Amino acid sequence: xxxxxxxxxxxxxxxxxxxxxxxxxxxxxxxxxxxxxxxxxxxxxxxxxxxxxxxxxxxxxxxxxxxxxxxxxxxxxxxxxxxxxxxxxxxxxxxxxxxxxxxxxx
Amino acid sequence: xxxxxxxxxxxxxxxxxxxxxxxxxxxxxxxxxxxxxxxxxxxxxxxxxxxxxxxxxxxxxxxxxxxxxxxxxxxxxxxxxxxxxxxxxxxxxxxxxxxxxxxxxx
Numbered sequence: 001x002x003x004x005x006x007x008x009x010x011x012x013x014x015x016x017x018x019x020x021x022x023x024x025x026x027x028x029x030x031x032x033x034x035x036x037x038x039x040x041x042x043x044x045x046x047x048x049x050x051x052x053x054x055x056x057x058x059x060x061x062x063x064x065x066x067x068x069x070x071x072x073x074x075x076x077x078x079x080x081x082x083x084x085x086x087x088x089x090x091x092x093x094x095x096x097x098x099x100x101x102x103x104x105x106x
Numbered sequence: 107x108x109x110x111x112x113x114x115x116x117x118x119x120x121x122x123x124x125x126x127x128x129x130x131x132x133x134x135x136x137x138x139x140x141x142x143x144x145x146x147x148x149x150x151x152x153x154x155x156x157x158x159x160x161x162x163x164x165x166x167x168x169x170x171x172x173x174x175x176x177x178x179x180x181x182x183x184x185x186x187x188x189x190x191x192x193x194x195x196x197x198x199x200x201x202x203x204x205x206x207x208x209x210x211x212x
Binding site: 003004007009050052053054055056057058067069070071072 | 109110
């Protein structure tokens with residue numbers, strides 16, 4: 001069975017422009033995913049830590065949503081500028097980035 | 107932080123029809139995802155156990171690929187006919203469906 005050390009899912013769900021919930025794609029989900037993949041590749045980590053697209057993760061009100069497994073840590077309102085910190089501190093260092101956590105237990 | 111008891115990702119990646127790797131979408135990934143979502147909803151489990159689209163999970167040679175977190179159990183060549191067994195035995199019962207496991211440690 002293939003194993004990743006960590007597996008990161010970035011919501012890139014797209015909704016019509018006038019949808020009241022908005023969507024992670026419009027908020028920059030694709031750019032976050034691309035930056036994450038690029039950073040993991042740059043560090044030679046893409047075989048151990050995989051970044052993937054995901055459909056709607058049902059946290060639309062929190063902005064671009066990212067979930068990290070196996071620990072199921074949820075990040076909200078993630079931007080491209082947050083990617084290096086997530087990689088360095090959490091995906092490599094094992095310590096979640098506190099300031100980006102989705103805190104409510106929906 | 108929101109928590110799912112289990113989070114299931116189904117690859118629905120799409121490649122051009124002549125791509126040598128093929129893709130999970132052409133092999134029925136969307137139908138598997140739909141069946142999984144429908145079965146979870148029917149059982150009233152969709153709040154605790156979430157099924158999501160995923161991009162390429164890098165297991166293309168194994169047919170439609172499904173990964174279940176937090177335990178990171180990988181299934182290959184999944185069809186709509188396998189969905190009830192995955193839900194009943196694994197997602198509810200906690201025991202992976204042995205015959206569908208991807209066995210090689212890529």
